[in-house]
Amino acid sequence: MKLETLTAECTAYDFKLMLEEKKPKSWLKSVSAFANGFGGSLFFGIDNEGNVRGLDDMQHICEVISGKIRDYMDPLPDVEMIPHKTDNLDVLQVKVHSGNYTPYYYVGDGQRVAFVRIGDESLPASAEQMVRLVLKGSNKTFDSLVTDYKAEDNTFIILANTFKKQTTQEWDKKFLVSFGLVTNTGVLTNAGALFADDCPLWQSRLYCTRWDGIGKSDAINDAEFTGNVLLLLREAMNFVKSNTKRGWEKLPDGRKNKPEYAERAVLEAMVNHFIHRDYTVMGSEVHLDIYDDRITVTSPGGMYNGLLIQNLDIANVSSERRNPILANVMAQLDYMEKRGSGLTRICNETKALDGYQEKLKPVFKSTPTQFQTIIYATADTQDVGDHDGDLSETKLTERQQKILNLIKESPTITGKQMSETLSVSQRTIERDLSTMQKMGIIKHKGKDNNGVWEAIAIREF
Numbered sequence: 001m002k003l004e005t006l007t008a009e010c011t012a013y014d015f016k017l018m019l020e021e022k023k024p025k026s027w028l029k030s031v032s033a034f035a036n037g038f039g040g041s042l043f044f045g046i047d048n049e050g051n052v053r054g055l056d057d058m059q060h061i062c063e064v065i066s067g068k069i070r071d072y073m074d075p076l077p078d079v080e081m082i083p084h085k086t087d088n089l090d091v092l093q094v095k096v097h098s099g100n101y102t103p104y105y106y107v108g109d110g111q112r113v114a115f116v117r118i119g120d121e122s123l124p125a126s127a128e129q130m131v132r133l134v135l136k137g138s139n140k141t142f143d144s145l146v147t148d149y150k151a152e153d154n155t156f157i158i159l160a161n162t163f164k165k166q167t168t169q170e171w172d173k174k175f176l177v178s179f180g181l182v183t184n185t186g187v188l189t190n191a192g193a194l195f196a197d198d199c200p201l202w203q204s205r206l207y208c209t210r211w212d213g214i215g216k217s218d219a220i221n222d223a224e225f226t227g228n229v230l231l232l233l234r235e236a237m238n239f240v241k242s243n244t245k246r247g248w249e250k251l252p253d254g255r256k257n258k259p260e261y262a263e264r265a266v267l268e269a270m271v272n273h274f275i276h277r278d279y280t281v282m283g284s285e286v287h288l289d290i291y292d293d294r295i296t297v298t299s300p301g302g303m304y305n306g307l308l309i310q311n312l313d314i315a316n317v318s319s320e321r322r323n324p325i326l327a328n329v330m331a332q333l334d335y336m337e338k339r340g341s342g343l344t345r346i347c348n349e350t351k352a353l354d355g356y357q358e359k360l361k362p363v364f365k366s367t368p369t370q371f372q373t374i375i376y377a378t379a380d381t382q383d384v385g386d387h388d389g390d391l392s393e394t395k396l397t398e399r400q401q402k403i404l405n406l407i408k409e410s411p412t413i414t415g416k417q418m419s420e421t422l423s424v425s426q427r428t429i430e431r432d433l434s435t436m437q438k439m440g441i442i443k444h445k446g447k448d449n450n451g452v453w454e455a456i457a458i459r460e461f
Contacts (some may be wrong), residue, residue, distance in 0.1 A: 010119075012041065014027075015048055019044055028106050028108075032115040033116050033122035034117065036116055036133055038306045040096055042093070042094040053089070072107055080094075102114075103134065116133075144324075147189065151187065158197050166335070167333070179191075181329070196228065206285060208290075209287075214291045221438065223239060238398075242400065259378075265345070269295075274299075275323055296373070353378045404455060
């Protein structure tokens with residue numbers, strides 16, 4: 001390593017002009033942060049501007065650092081001391097390796113504190129960060145943790161039906177144990193709770209918004225969902241289908257649909273965000289935002305290995321999964337591939353659309369606390385224009401099509417009756433009815449309780 005290349009403090013480096021023997025916390029907090037994170041180095045003998053000032057009595061400094069780490073750190077981190085000499089000045093590099101037994105605490109002054117690295121600072125770990133450090137140190141993941149919920153008190157009808165539909169195989173209750181959703185003692189893991197019909201994990205949430213224009217100005221449509229991860233996935237896809245348009249081109253013998261987005265690309269994106277999100281972040285959720293020119297999906301939790309996705313070649317991104325049980329079940333359901341090629345598939349599926357241009361290539365961004373996927377609408381559909389009142393190209397979800405059929409069969413049907421017939425909540429029906437009215441497909445005449453529904457377009461959607 002050339003010291004000349006170290007121009008400023010950063011996530012992986014910390015500069016110390018001298019060793020503060022009487023205030024060891026001033027530099028041991030960085031040792032704790034590096035050990036709790038992805039490693040890093042303290043350079044003694046370099047000032048905050050990156051100028052080499054040198055040290056006196058290197059041997060004494062090495063002995064003091066070793067002693068302070070032994071006295072004030074628990075557990076002991078893996079540390080190397082590497083002397084450097086530049087322009088005849090001595091600099092000591094204290095290289096701290098990423099630890100396997102987190103959290104690594106500073107213990108002194110009546111305190112026991114674990115630090116984490118945020119930018120160029122070493123700060124006390126928050127409650128959520130402490131949970132992640134404990135999980136890492138115990139070699140466990142959030143989805144593998146055992147809950148207090150009993151399997152006998154929960155049902156998995158959504159999972160069973162999805163399994164049969166996706167794999168054409170019969171569901172067996174034994175899969176709950178083999179998939180890691182239920183323990184041998186009949187208790188749910190967190191993964192099991194996420195797949196239970198009445199998922200009790202309230203942080204499993206999805207916020208959907210269709211914005212007017214290309215920025216967050218006025219919302220045309222919005223919805224919020226909580227619970228079972230498969231339900232969230234289904235509602236996300238329904239929301240996209242209801243709030244995006246389909247272009248078309250005239251052919252001699254008819255017309256050819258030209259979708260605005262590749263459905264499989266959107267599905268891959270949503271699955272990726274649900275399985276890789278950080279569920280230890282209690283006050284956050286997955287956000288699905290649809291604009292005139294793009295779909296953006298954002299979830300809590302950056303790359304599991306701490307790297308930034310925008311700095312990597314996605315074709316060579318290793319598959320490191322924050323929630324391996326959740327990922328495995330999604331792979332069993334054929335919603336993702338086990339080899340972890342989801343990002344590449346999002347790009348390939350988008351590239352296959354008519355009207356694709358290189359500038360419309362999907363974009364992936366991450367920070368230490370969140371991950372974002374941006375999928376752009378194909379060029380031929382970003383300005384579809386007026387369809388002259390022809391609604392035959394309107395894309396309805398499967399449930400909305402069923403609602404339309406019920407209205408055609410019985411124009412006086414109520415939202416409650418639709419809810420009972422389709423086995424979904426009345427709130428869900430009301431949300432679909434509102435969307436369909438905004439789309440100009442149906443309208444309601446009269447009062448809520450005794451009015452009449454009218455299907456504006458007679459064609460099958």
